[in-house]
Amino acid sequence: MDEFRVIETPAEFDDAVRRLLDGDGPIAVDAERASGFRYSQRAYLIQMYRRGAGTFLFDPPQIPDFSAxxxxxxxxxxxLHAASQDLAxxxxxxxxxxxxxxTELAARLLGMPRVGLASVVEELxxxxxxxxHSAADWSTRPLPQSWLKYAALDVELLVDVRDRLAERLVEAGKSELAAQEFDAVLHRxxxxxxxxxxxxxxxIHAMRSPRNLAVARELWLSRDALAVELDSAPGRLVPDASIxxxxxxxxxxxxxxxxxRDFTGRASRTELDRWWAAIERGITTTELPAVRVPSDSPPPPRAWASRNPEADARLRVAKGAVAEVAESFGMxxxxxxxxxxxxxxxxxxxANPDAASISAALGELGARAWQVEATSQTIAEAFVEASQSLRDATSTDS
Structure with a gap:
């Protein structure tokens, strides 16, 4: 079995940069964090692969400057596979x-039934x-060879996957819309x-008492401060359910x-004074949180029929129409x-929900040009249909 080495010295880093420069084509990139173990979302391993260069496993905590x-x-x-997870x-x-x-987004746009990396690699x-090792604690040092092999395989096949997906996007006439989606992820x-x-x-949404909410708030804040101090995932100290x-x-x-008995977690008893102090603050504070938080979002759709029947009709008809468009696009x-x-x-x-005004509204919300083009006319027609249905129902009732 090949021995995988982690790049952690200046000399190894400089050699990796030179070799990557000498390679050809796209560069496969992945990152491993310690989610569920550490508070931070920093990368504890960064993997890269390029044809003609090979595979490189970088140890970010040991490399002070990636600028070269x-x-x-x-x-x-x-x-990248699911780029939004790693870009930060x-x-x-x-x-x-x-x-x-x-590659994950491309698989979704192509309507592939399973879009996890293992599934996409197997199909293509x-x-x-x-x-x-997908849920491993990547802050572990030294990293076991079996973990490094797993990490290397995540990028060594990714360029081949990219090429197969690119071919399918061309065949489906989706290359341009995929490019818009990739750019949107990159610049989001x-x-x-x-x-x-x-x-x-x-x-927390089920809690309706301001006093109970105040105690939950103080416990959360106290747990968060301890999690930052220890660089530990908060839920490992005290789970949400316990709070x-x-x-x-x-x-x-x-x-x-x-x-x-419901108060569990590895710090539930060792930090008992901390938690009791938080409870006392919550019980005595005069700064009680609001039960409901103002929001500019529409209410849950289940409430629309009683609160805004016209909007409920528009949404029901438009959802069905947009679903048909999605089916025709195979995504x-x-x-x-x-x-x-x-x-x-x-x-x-x-005010005048025609295709042009719907297009403008979707664009302001952040829809991409291809999405606006694919859906605006359909949504406008659905709104007209919903309005007509309501008028017909009212006329029949009278």
Whole structure:
């Protein structure tokens, strides 16, 4: 078996840059993080492959400056699978491509039934990839050889996959729309930090008491501070379910907290004073959080029939029409048009919802040109049909 070496010294790094420059064609890129183990989303291993150059496994914690590599390969096409998952951690170390080919996204646009890397490789290349280390703690040092082999295989076949997908995109007449989608992923703005990130607690929406919410907030903030300090995934310290159990119960003493069977996690008892202090802050604070957070998003569609029957009719008819267009394109409906865009236009349509105004509205929301062209006329016609149906129903009732 080949021995895989991790690049961690200046000499090894410089040699890798030279060899990548001497290679040919696109560069396959992947990154491994330690999600579920560490607080940060930094890359703990970066893999690259290029024909004529070989495979390179970089150790980011040991490489202080990736600028020479960035300069060498930035203008070349980078091939990534599910690029949106890796671009942020690559940019964190200074690696940012000018153009990409996203093999997962290409598979979706082609309507492939399974788009995970192992499934795509098997369908296109008839090669089975083992995925036994996909959820490993990549901050482990030294990295075992079996993990390095797994990581290398993730990029060694990726350029061949890219070529097969590119051929299929040409055959399906989807090369241009794929290019627009790749560019959109590459230039998508990062989401701004949430104003109240503690509201991401799983199950928090079912909590209706401001006091209980205040305790949940203080526990989340305390857990987050400890997670940052230890660089540990917060859920490993105290799971979300445990925070919500405490917030619902509101234990009256430190002892009562310690006796809670639902309060689990590796730091639930070792940091008991921390958690009890957070509970006390939540119980005594006068700064109570709002139960409902204002949002510019439309309400859940299940509420539309009673709150806005016209919008409900527009959405129902338009969803069916857009689904037919997606079927004709041979791709999932969410890749044809982001469902939230359709909901927003249906809830608050232009004053004159013809194809031109629907096109403008979709463009402002962020739909790509090909998506606008494929759906705007269909949506406009669906809105007219929905309006006519409501008028007919009203006329019949009267």
């Amino acid at each position: 590599l960035e300069t060498a390969i930035r203008a070349d096409e980078w091939v 951690c690559l940019r964190e170390v200074g690696l940012d491509p000018d153009r990409i080919f996203d 290349l008839d090669v089975k990839l083992a995925k036994e 703005a990062a989401k701004p930090p949430a104003a109240e990130p503690w509201r991401r607690l799983s199950g 919500l159990a405490v917030a619902r119960t509101l234990p009256s003493t430190r002892r009562a907290l310690a006796d809670m 999932p409906v969410e890749n044809l048009l982001t469902p939230d865009f359709l909901r927003r236009v249906a809830w608050s349509p232009p």
